[in-house]
Amino acid sequence: MRSFTPRPRALAVLLAGTALAFSPLGGSATAKLPVDQTAGVADCFTPSGASAKGGHGPDTRDISAAEQKAIEARTAQLLKAKAGRGVGVPQGALAAATVPVYVHVMRDAAGNGDVTDTQISQQIAVLNTTFGGQESSAAANTGFTFSLAGTFRYNNNQWHQDKQSSTYRKQTRKGGANALNIWLVDFAYLGIATFPWDYARQPGIDGIRVHYTSLPGGSATNYNLGETATHEAGHWFGLYHTFQGGCTATNDEVADTPAQSSPTNGCPTGRDSCSLPGLDPIHNYMDYSYDSCYNQFTPNQSTRISDMWTAYRA
Structure with a gap:
């Protein structure tokens, strides 16, 4: 979606490596906070301001025209097969569900990158507002709502900066295909998302990564109303x-x-x-x-x- 100057928002390379030690306690916003035992404190970049989101690279993996066509064909086949088994929604109706949301606050060893429980609640409220079509008379109500299922905080220098991203997501992700996992990090982008058709192949990394300063009340100028998460959740639902x-x-x-x-x-x-x-x-x-x-x-x-x-x- 969007990027901080001069760092573009693009799909980060999945970094291999051994996970750093952590001891998560989660499930509620009032859980005691685990502390990373690794040595050293990474510098925490705080952007002085945000600029254009576009023009610097995608916030999802690239989809070629040929793959886009194949995805549409595969989706049609899956919908037809599910309809034949009585799975899905009636003709002319739309699916609706309450999506459980797991928020992972990836702080550094000094606790930088934290957000308040109030900000997290406000972010969930923004998702409900935007997907509920409540910001414009021209907006569609998608029928999807969001409920905070758990907040988990980690103190880990590497994870805070979105390093070893495939590793930390596989170790911390909660729920199934229907669960939206949001990792709050300090990285080069405002947000990065996975697509739903990639879940079966890589379920452990499914979800969205969002710059922690983009939550409501954050310091990302022009991008601190919580709608980075809305955009990235749109990708997570399958929108380009x-x-x-x-x-x-x-x-x-x-x-x-x-x-x-x-x-x-x-x-x-x-x-x-x-x-x-x-x-x-x-x-x-x-x-x-x-x-x-x-x-x-x-x-x-x-x-x-x-x-x-x-x-x-x-």
Whole structure:
């Protein structure tokens, strides 16, 4: 989704290595905090401000046009098979569920990178507001709600900086395919997400990583209203960026998000980067606009969320 200057938001390389020692205590926001026993304290980068989210690289793994086509075909097959077994939703209806959310606060050995229990509660509230279509009369209510299932805090220099990311996610992830795991870290990006069709192959790393300063009340200028998590959760549900594929008819596989050639920076009213019909959807959560500019998922995005949930997470 978005990045701090000069560090781009892009899919981080999965780093191999042996996990550092930790002793998590979790399940509630009031749990005692474990302490990392490793030596040394890593420097904690605190961004002085945020800038454009887009133009520096993706916040999910790259999906080629050929793979995008294959994903759509596979999803259709899974939906058909599940419908044949009576799994899914009735014709014309949309899936709905309460998603359990596990929040992992990855602090360094000195405790830098912590967030308050209030911020975490506010972040869950933002997810419920945005996926509930409550920020605009044009927004769709996706039918999905979110409930905090557990907060876990770790003191680990490497994990705090999102190093050994595949290792720490496999060791800390909670729940099944239907559970949203959010790891709060201090890294080069505002957020990174996995897609639902990758869960079967790599369930241990499924979830989203979000810069801890992007939570409500954080220090990420223009990006501290908690909507980084909304954007990344959109990917987790199966949505592409609104600029996926550029100025093409296929674009993001969603008919009611006008095609755009490039990501948005800020909130430029009337932006039109593509010759195809419609202005750029700068208010859509799946663009790269400021948090204050975001206000909607579209009805067709809601349908896609329902289909992807049914195919891969239900």
